[in-house]
Amino acid sequence: MKNTFGNNITVTLFGESHGEMIGAVLDGMAPGIPVDEVFIAHQMNLRRSASALLSTARTEPDLVKIVSGVYGGKTTGTPMTFLIENTNTQSGDYATMRYIARPGHADYTAEMKYHGFQDPRGGGHFSGRITAGLVAAGAVAITALKGKGITVGTHIASCAGISDRPFGDLSADLAALNQKDFAVLDPVAEERIKAAITNAKMEGDSVGGVLETAVTGLPAGVGEPWFDTVESVLAHILFGIPAIKGVEFGMGFALTDQKGSEANDPFRAKNGQIITETNNCGGILGGITNGMPVIIRCAVKPTPSIYREQKTVDFNKCENTSLQIHGRHDPAIIHRARVVVDSTVALALCDLLATRYGADWLRNQD
């Protein structure tokens, strides 16, 4: 499979940045899940232009039309198709640079793969815009998880070298984050990060950062030892998001400087439940959930589209040249990528849960 992810609940993405429509097909979702169009629109807005001043986003509203798989306001259990029109395509911006590889973009690799038949306008099928379909499908997955007491939330753990405070009370933090359009927990850090993004914009440059996600309420015993570990499945879909270049769970890379006696999470019995005192493993042992919150961090590289002149090649002529990109650019996408991460995590977890508990489990909301 190429543009389809999942085993029992699958999402298929399609579309090009400047084509007629983009979208997604979500298949295998349990029947009877409420389809909340207001919530979907809310998620779409988070992706499109969170804190619009910070992004030179396209102005199209990203209206999602669901043309199948819904009846009477609920999922039917058959494939849901989400369509989003491309209404604001400015192909003129891109026409002159058909063979000029934008550094950090997929222009050159797309040529190597598709031999010149790819749609080159605005990154084509490689555009970050294609994540809109993921967000639409993901909104249904987030709703389904919520019905089972499972909550997903993400904050900007750092951006441009500025760190947010760590997660504290997850229940409160996730509730707060899911109300915010710029997902930073500490107000001082939020202002500093926004300023850094604005500053990068003025410099014609861009910044990246780290997104940290927590999932609460997952039952223990989900995942497979080889090879569909929870880490494997989540990393698989997360590395599908353009700009993500690193994924870690729990303490991740920071574990590598620890001793085993520090890294191991002591188990404890508490109120008849088994928990761990610390959560360095990020809620996953042997690839399987242990009932503690799942903690994920993703490295988001700085947006590759910058105004500054860059060295590159004309890959048709195989000649050196330089390039100054005009048109729309984001000095950062991390604040928009956050909802894409939430969406992909929710989709992958729904798939793992359906594998473990069957096709109807997400519906049975007792």
Place this chain on the structure above:
Amino acid sequence: MKNTFGNNITVTLFGESHGEMIGAVLDGMAPGIPVDEVFIAHQMNLRRSASALLSTARTEPDLVKIVSGVYGGKTTGTPMTFLIENTNTQSGDYATMRYIARPGHADYTAEMKYHGFQDPRGGGHFSGRITAGLVAAGAVAITALKGKGITVGTHIASCAGISDRPFGDLSADLAALNQKDFAVLDPVAEERIKAAITNAKMEGDSVGGVLETAVTGLPAGVGEPWFDTVESVLAHILFGIPAIKGVEFGMGFALTDQKGSEANDPFRAKNGQIITETNNCGGILGGITNGMPVIIRCAVKPTPSIYREQKTVDFNKCENTSLQIHGRHDPAIIHRARVVVDSTVALALCDLLATRYGADWLRNQD
């Protein structure tokens, strides 16, 4: 699928630490690849007990028997089955701790998933020993890649807080690493790391580290934009290796503090080829290879089995208790995990190449 990885070239793992046999089935490999039993044995030895003094490894020799898929010393194209007997199982070590969850291990999550039916001896199916099958199958994948001019190699970039020198001339470095059983490039760092591991052992503790892998010779244009990016596929199989808690590509998390103008790799034309001046993206743009070396780093957590007494629970009684693990333990597994990483990377790349170029490409070694 659960214990099977891959689309066109698949590997299936089976076995338990103290069962009769463990092994793997490798399916879809091109016919006509030489099966070099000496090389397979070499790789098995790397996994088993690299620098044996540093590991309290089981003394069994890990002889691999290939019972299908080979004829006249070459792959037939039909499934290859690798069997490895468990000859040195000391079940007595584990009998008393049936319900005592070892911190950092999968004992508790296995119970949640398999309801007490799992084989509890020595970690059962979750044991790191199961990677032996991956290494046997991976040896064939490494040979197939070599026939196409593709080389995989890994060093211990850091362990116990001590760093190796960075990769330099990859051709020389990979050649050197693939001759070494303790994969550190800088001799001074090597001695310091070995000393740190020995020290951890004396303290009844353990250490982790970072493995850095390079792959040279890959053609540009391999991978899929959504969702089978090269990063997705590699991370999927790598996160199947127990103890890996983070995976990053190119500069990975270090990219998150950079500006776009620093992170973007300038393209250049050189001798009629298109290269990039830097390789911050790790040879992958838009999820697709660009012809530069693929660079991967994996976070290996410290070995969870330590001698020190640890707090934990009896999950049968749901009561707090403490635990001191006796028996065999490794103060580090990073030097052994290195060959598992090479093997999994090779297997995943063979799969991506077969998807792109067809079932016979790996054989046609012109």
Place this chain on the structure above:
Amino acid sequence: MKNTFGNNITVTLFGESHGEMIGAVLDGMAPGIPVDEVFIAHQMNLRRSASALLSTARTEPDLVKIVSGVYGGKTTGTPMTFLIENTNTQSGDYATMRYIARPGHADYTAEMKYHGFQDPRGGGHFSGRITAGLVAAGAVAITALKGKGITVGTHIASCAGISDRPFGDLSADLAALNQKDFAVLDPVAEERIKAAITNAKMEGDSVGGVLETAVTGLPAGVGEPWFDTVESVLAHILFGIPAIKGVEFGMGFALTDQKGSEANDPFRAKNGQIITETNNCGGILGGITNGMPVIIRCAVKPTPSIYREQKTVDFNKCENTSLQIHGRHDPAIIHRARVVVDSTVALALCDLLATRYGADWLRNQD
């Protein structure tokens, strides 16, 4: 996977009979295949209302809109999305029979599977109308095969007990069939079959038949011994077509009364090529193509929607009742199913060819 078929070239179907749109996503098709909208429209017409007098078909024109995966008139290699609006939905026809299971239809099984959340109008996702997406995607697959010298064609081998003549010169027969909208080779049989269908209509009844498909030009060596035999893969997708209840290859069930000495096809060398004198095996030995034409026969049950009163149940009340179906009905669908069979066979073969020869093979049309 549920509504997705294929390994390397996949087709995903979505939509409900009376929803807003139905369609398909075709992923993995090689880049550079011409997208011939006239041919697609031609195929859609064959499906919709071949010999309209014989069908009480919906009058909508089945216009296909391709919203992704095409650029400059050719496939890009990224997912193609085919959308078809439902313009002529008469939901009133169905409202009163929400819980009355139409015999031979999926009303009751859909209820068992989707617990009442399914779209009940016009068969919902189970409607034969959903095959329109298959035909649109299949038209691209047929074009791709044609570029490699591979031809697919189907005739009505029998209908209502009346047999067409057997295949003769396949080159001429397939060319003729692919020009006809009522796919019978023998003109006398054609008239008799049409009369039988008209007669069934007048009786408020329906008829079925056998579709026989031939594929010429396939290379030898395609398919997998276990479990993706050519028969397995073709039967899998063919049994996805509603109304198909049997699939056989070559002589199929008629082989069961033969002796081995009659059934075995003698190999012969002819002009430097290896052929078989007979083709009882239907071009497939050991699950793999032998270079002879692939021959497939599908049993199409009589259309279950008939005017006659039928005994059935109200599955909500679990009570016996009777039912007379009003609205649109076809006395036969075999003449329309023929293009669905061609489409599915072409899609499955493209997938098998991409598995064997890689992602670009269908494009390289030398």
Place this chain on the structure above:
Amino acid sequence: MKNTFGNNITVTLFGESHGEMIGAVLDGMAPGIPVDEVFIAHQMNLRRSASALLSTARTEPDLVKIVSGVYGGKTTGTPMTFLIENTNTQSGDYATMRYIARPGHADYTAEMKYHGFQDPRGGGHFSGRITAGLVAAGAVAITALKGKGITVGTHIASCAGISDRPFGDLSADLAALNQKDFAVLDPVAEERIKAAITNAKMEGDSVGGVLETAVTGLPAGVGEPWFDTVESVLAHILFGIPAIKGVEFGMGFALTDQKGSEANDPFRAKNGQIITETNNCGGILGGITNGMPVIIRCAVKPTPSIYREQKTVDFNKCENTSLQIHGRHDPAIIHRARVVVDSTVALALCDLLATRYGADWLRNQD
């Protein structure tokens, strides 16, 4: 995937007729299913030499060794590996005919696919012997189904033109069949079929037939509309069995001569349950089970290995030649194929049930 079947419960086959071992890996089976080695041996015997006088079977006993996935006599939920040694390989029989294509066999297609690297001895990986692994894995699947009240059974509906009586009381018939090693219900037909097989043997020839399978106790609502219909999934695995050239459900091809008013099965309410008066659809509507028995018929071609001299080619020289096969041959395999059909049907149904009800459902035997 190539030699692996299934989504949630998978079976992977490996081995060659004259290699060291053959076998299978069964993954995803629920934990806690009893592993009954006596029953497995019984099934293996049915496959090997049902009514030995009728077969010139190899004399090896087909001992199955299970080397993983079992603990304390029950499945663990991790992969089960079944190994069967090849103890009685007579490679000398085959050496002289390396390039002589046996008509009806895969010798030539294997050469086209594997380019001469395949193991040619005794049919290699294409040998019917490889079904032994299927039978071993299938025995566990049959046991799991039995625990849920689901019974599978198969009779020889016809052989050499002689028909068994049709199924009557399925409960009694399946119980009787599963006690018999020659699966014919009517004693007179049984004697006539045996005589016909013996006669074919004396003539140096072979016969085929039709196997009819019934499955009782399946819940309604299992299967997927597109493309994993129950028919699709069963046909996929059944067409993996060598010699099967046709598969039909319910009345199958006989439906094609019926009117809709005859073919449609009237629904009825009976004791609070919904049933159908007839079962022409074979228990499947819209690809989904309706709770009635699933009925499957498979066309088994006559054994291709016959003593009579046959015309064929030397495919190395591309020259006509003739061939007389010596060594072991079966005048019929239909009586042995019956247990392979039962096994594959059980495996595929377990997979569909795990998809619908989750990973543990087969265990929870309340």
